[in-house]
Amino acid sequence: MFGEDGQFRHALVVPSRADDDPVEAVRSLCRQLRDDALALGATPAAIGVVTPGLVDETEGVVRYAANLRFRNVPLRAFIGADLGLPVAVGHDARAAGIAEAVAGAASGLDNFLLLPLGTGIAAAVVVHGAPVPGATGSAGEVGHMPVYPGGEPCSCGQRGCLEVYASAGGLARRYARLGGTPGLDSQAIAEAVATDPVARTVWDDATQALGTALATLTLTLDPARIILGGGLADAGVLFFDPVRDALHAALAWRTPPPLLRSAFGAQAAQVGAAIMARRKADLPVPDGWGVPELARTGAGPYV
Ligand SMILES: [Zn+2]
Known part of the structure; x- marks a missing residue:
C-alpha cells in the first residue's frame, strides 16, 4: 500500500495454499487490503493487481498463470465489483519495468530491459516508453530461451533453457543435483563460490548463460540499459562482472549496453502495480514516485 506521496505504508503477506x-x-x-487502508485512516483511490503468466492488460484478464492455477480469470471485473474502485491488472515483470522507468534504474529511459532473476526469469521489454505485451501477452518470457541446446530439462518441456541455469531457483536445483551441500539457496551458493567447486561450476554456467542470452536480446532490441534484479543480482560484482564479460565476449562488433542492478529489488512489481493503479484512476505519477524517502535523501542503498 502506498500513500499519495509515493511512500510505502503497509504490506500484507499471505501464503498460497494448494x-x-x-x-x-x-x-x-x-x-483485506481495502479494510486495512480504512483502519489506517486512508481512503483507497485505486488498486493494481499483477501476476505472472499471460496477462491481457487491456481487458483486465489473466489468461493463464500456471503457479496461481488461473485460466481466463476476469480479475478487473471481479475486484472492481468487490471494491468499487478503479482496478489495473498487469504482468508482474512488466509492472517492475514500469517502476524502474518512473523512479528506478531506468529513470528517464524509453528503451531498456529488466530481468528479475527469481524462481523463473521473465523480462520487461520496454520500447518507446511502454512495456511490450506482445501479440498474446507473453512477450519477455526469455526464461525459456535456449542457451545450451540439448542441455538440461526445463519445466516447460524443452531442454537447455536460460532459467534452468540462471534463475535463483534453477541455480539452487542444479547445485543440489550436481552433488552440492543440500538445502543451499542462491545466496548461500554465491557465498560458497570461492571455496566450493560445485558452487563455482553452477555459478559460471549461470553467468555464461545469462551473458549469452543478453547478447541475443541486445542484438534484437538494442536497449539503452539492461537492469538485473532478484536473488542473483544481490551478489553484486561476483555476479555482474562475469555476466558483463560474457556479454562483451558475445558481442564482437558493438559496445554492450550498461548492466545495472534493480533499484527496487523484490518490491519493483509492487511499486509498478501502484503506479498502474494511479494511472488507471487518472492520478498523477511524477518522476521519482515510489522511491523510499531514505533513498531520496541519499542515505539509503538506492543507486
Ligand atoms: Zn523452458
Missing part, C-alpha cells in the same frame, strides 16, 4: 480457491484467495486479499 486447497484454496485461488481466485477467491486473491479477491479476499484485496478486500
Whole structure:
C-alpha cells in the first residue's frame, strides 16, 4: 500500500495454499487490503493487481498463470465489483519495468530491459516508453530461451533453457543435483563460490548463460540499459562482472549496453502495480514516485 506521496505504508503477506480457491484467495486479499487502508485512516483511490503468466492488460484478464492455477480469470471485473474502485491488472515483470522507468534504474529511459532473476526469469521489454505485451501477452518470457541446446530439462518441456541455469531457483536445483551441500539457496551458493567447486561450476554456467542470452536480446532490441534484479543480482560484482564479460565476449562488433542492478529489488512489481493503479484512476505519477524517502535523501542503498 502506498500513500499519495509515493511512500510505502503497509504490506500484507499471505501464503498460497494448494486447497484454496485461488481466485477467491486473491479477491479476499484485496478486500483485506481495502479494510486495512480504512483502519489506517486512508481512503483507497485505486488498486493494481499483477501476476505472472499471460496477462491481457487491456481487458483486465489473466489468461493463464500456471503457479496461481488461473485460466481466463476476469480479475478487473471481479475486484472492481468487490471494491468499487478503479482496478489495473498487469504482468508482474512488466509492472517492475514500469517502476524502474518512473523512479528506478531506468529513470528517464524509453528503451531498456529488466530481468528479475527469481524462481523463473521473465523480462520487461520496454520500447518507446511502454512495456511490450506482445501479440498474446507473453512477450519477455526469455526464461525459456535456449542457451545450451540439448542441455538440461526445463519445466516447460524443452531442454537447455536460460532459467534452468540462471534463475535463483534453477541455480539452487542444479547445485543440489550436481552433488552440492543440500538445502543451499542462491545466496548461500554465491557465498560458497570461492571455496566450493560445485558452487563455482553452477555459478559460471549461470553467468555464461545469462551473458549469452543478453547478447541475443541486445542484438534484437538494442536497449539503452539492461537492469538485473532478484536473488542473483544481490551478489553484486561476483555476479555482474562475469555476466558483463560474457556479454562483451558475445558481442564482437558493438559496445554492450550498461548492466545495472534493480533499484527496487523484490518490491519493483509492487511499486509498478501502484503506479498502474494511479494511472488507471487518472492520478498523477511524477518522476521519482515510489522511491523510499531514505533513498531520496541519499542515505539509503538506492543507486
Ligand atoms: Zn523452458
